[in-house]
Amino acid sequence: MKAQVFRGVNQLSYEEIPTPEIGSDEVLVQVQVVGLCQSDIKKIRYPLYEPPRIFGHETAGVIAAVGADVKHWHVGQRVVVLHHIPCMHCGYCLNDNFSMCDVYKTITTTAGFAPSGGGFAEYVKVPGHIVQHGGLLSIPDHISFEQASFVEPTNCCLKAVKKADITPGQTVLVTGAGPIGLMFIMLVKYFGAKAIATDLLPSRIEKALNVGADAAFDARDPDLSAKVQDLTQGMGVDTSLLAVPSEKAFFQALDCTRKGGKILFFAEFPDEVEIPINPNILYRREIDLMGSYSSSYRVQALAADIVFSQKIDVDALVSDRYPLRELAAAVERAVTPTPETLKILIYPHESSAVSLD
Incomplete structure (x- = not known):
């Protein structure tokens, strides 16, 4: 063969x-x-x-x-x-x-x-x-x-959605609108939540909207956090799903996630990447960081x-x-x-x- x-x-x-x-x-x-x-x-x-x-x-x-x-x-x-x-x-x-x-x-x-x-x-x-x-x-x-x-x-994406406990009425930020990010959008919608997507490519931003995202923005938009706040009555999203291995995407997610919210790492980062973070941000805002690997x-x-x-x-x-x-x-x-x-x-x-x- x-x-x-x-x-x-x-x-x-x-x-x-x-x-x-x-x-x-x-x-x-x-x-x-x-x-x-x-x-x-x-x-x-x-x-x-x-x-x-x-x-x-x-x-x-x-x-x-x-x-x-x-x-x-x-x-x-x-x-x-x-x-x-x-x-x-x-x-x-x-x-x-x-x-x-x-x-x-x-x-x-x-x-x-x-x-x-x-x-x-x-x-x-x-x-x-x-x-x-x-x-x-x-x-x-x-x-x-x-x-x-x-x-x-x-299965892999569903595992992450389940682990983040995404439920009807919530709002979820999906960073990256490639195949995985688009599948996340579909699953978020399937579970009755709203999806906000980001990407660098206009074609993928448009695709995100086509598959059900309630909003989609250029990840380089300097007003991204403000726009997300406007869409969530000043709260921020309940959960952020990182579908791209980007340090910048993580900090955007941190800015966009509400107090008491969750950030889930789905994409695998290069081993040499280290993300510096003040632990008091997680402590004072009660942000949960989690990872989801495989099925x-x-x-x-x-x-x-x-x-x-x-x-x-x-x-x-x-x-x-x-x-x-x-x-x-x-x-x-x-x-x-x-x-x-x-x-x-x-x-x-x-x-x-x-x-x-």
Whole structure:
């Protein structure tokens, strides 16, 4: 089969490699589409993992083979593949910190080499632990593979929205209107709250309004805080969601968040970044700082229902489609986006990949 093998920093090799052999409790899935995630880009562009590996984890496809002991799944079923499933009994899992679980981090789907997601290949193997504990989701007939590939990123964003306890009637600031920020806007609206978005690109500011933001501003606007205050009766927003790794965005959020409000870090900052802050600001204003990383088993069913019931418009997030062999070009497009670049999808079958430029 064909796969994009990570051979070193910024080195992707489109290679012929063996199709994974499955054990008695495992499933082999033919990949139809896989989303390109910022975490994939980070792993490809920085020396974080030893090669060789095959990344990619926002995967939807068709079951191509099942092990002898596998029950309830059969060849030909259309499925979403979830690349991580926690153990459910360690100290982290018992406290709903599923993404900190060692099993969650180490048992993952694979297309070969060190297991690393494996979606950037024609076939991916799903380990028994994942098969047996909810890591395959059947795709309804009315849902496309493209739409289904959004279940995992929806889970990640939904986890953050739940952690911030966003409720009807609240107002939420979303910093950054890329694919993740736009999904946050949709989910904020889904939960009955109001969304205010910021971005640097006029096209993304307009897109934010199109997907449901109540207001959207240029992040460089010197009057941003005053405008947010005007929209919130002088209070400030209840919660700020940082969807971009920007120190400036954090301080804007701090200015815009009401006393007793919350600021949630969703985007991952470079390790060398340090943000100086006077702790008395948090103390006197009772601001809660929190982080949300990866997905949550707890919201998995709800994330799937939101996508499969089309309660958010994931189609509006897709801007580009690339064949698997052009993954390097897709990464470059994501790193140096055009004003129209949003979510990029990757296809092992080239006939399905048509750029939306």
